[in-house]
Amino acid sequence: MLDAKFIRDNTEAVRQALKNRNYDLSVLERFLELDGRWRALTEEGNSLRQKRNEVSEQIPKLSKAEKQIKIAEMKGIAERIKIIEGSVKGIESERDELLLNMPNMPDPSVPVGPQDEGDVFVRTWGSARKFDFKPLTHWEIGEGLDIIDFDRGAKVTGTGFYVLKGDGARLERALINYMLDLHKEQGYEELFPPVMINRKSCVGTGQLPKMQEDMYWVERDDLWLNPTAEVPVTNLYADEILDRRQLPIYHTAYLPSFRREAGKHIETKGIARVHQFNKVELVKFVLPETSQAELETLLADAEAVVQGLKLPYRIRLLCTGSVGFHSSKTYDIEAHAPGMDQWLEVSSCSDFKDFQARRAMIKFRREPHLKSEFVHTLNGSGIALPRTMASVLENCQNEDGSVTVPEALRPYMKGTSVIGP
């Protein structure tokens, strides 16, 4: 959420940012109008309340007759306060709704451009593997080895759900443990948060109200299935004022994640886009002046996962038209999948600046006698499992249909070095 005061004082910059993001400018105009009315009414309400407080203090000291007169007078004021409070509340809720639906300001270093086309490829690591046979897709490999079962996943739950079997299931577990152990070495504290999250937390990180359609909702209890561990982990410190000495805080968490993918066809074959997937997440809470540098190290920490698996990948810096609603700057890591002949987004590393912290009220104090400030939050996938699994299967496949287990995972596979039929 942007600061209302910031929007007031930097209207032109916000207008330009919305334009670059391809957003409707009427949101901004409506906000400014409501905000002006809100301030005028609030001021009027405040001075009426001041009067009420003053007179209320006097009343018990007055004689009976004087009391009657004052009370009669105050009845009118109480009435007017009620009316003003009513309209303030109405304006406020519309204004806040607009505010919640206004995207973050892109960082100045983010290239301006239309979605996808404007993105900049920053660097590439390794190169796409060359085959002397025709590489299979991961679903062909998975079904050939009987380690991925799409049909039974669809039977048990529905389309977009799949079952990992045998060494496939073990490989998934190995990947999770490999990632968590690596991130622990990098200085992240491991967490295992709840899989269901309340409404307030979803608003705190920006999933609600904007992406409601993409979330699974448990209606009876108004709880939401975790869409990314970013939500429970970032909200850990909601409504808190942290001590400066606590910062920076680095957390990593493995958590199943759920996406309805509303409006998108799950026509993609395989496991690149599914409704339930495992993900290891990295979350940082940092001092504002360090968030730029922290984004670079966050990205490096996520890259280390892919490098350790020896998967070729490239880094995409998202342009203003691509960058997500609540992010100020985002790098994607795209691992190569030679069977599909595609680059798969396995990680998205973002700097949210104070956008989430303002929503979730996560603050810190530099010195005990100074005013509290919002922290900056960052997060990145470290990394998403199914696409990593897809890239591993396709990169490490052999001509006979078997898959060589990457060395980094073998300690977690109890010595299994090849997954064969």
Added chain:
RNA sequence: GCCGAGGUAGCUAAGCUCGGUUUAAGGCGGUAGCCUCGAGAGCUACUGGUGCUUGUCACCACGGGAGUUCAAAUCUCCCCCUCGGCGCCA
């Protein structure tokens, strides 16, 4: 799920019966200043949020919301959470 007790500032804890001299007391912790060679002790001030006209400023804030009233931490209703006890349960 049922019964009971609770939720007040960074922590702790009065106030609630009986609405208005309470500026939400007191204590602990913290920060700054005085004092000191230095530390401690002691003393003084500050220690929730928002707004702007930046001041001996105003408003808001006692788990959240609604209501009663001239006036609510205090009275009424609904909800949430914590701790006990019972029930159920992998």
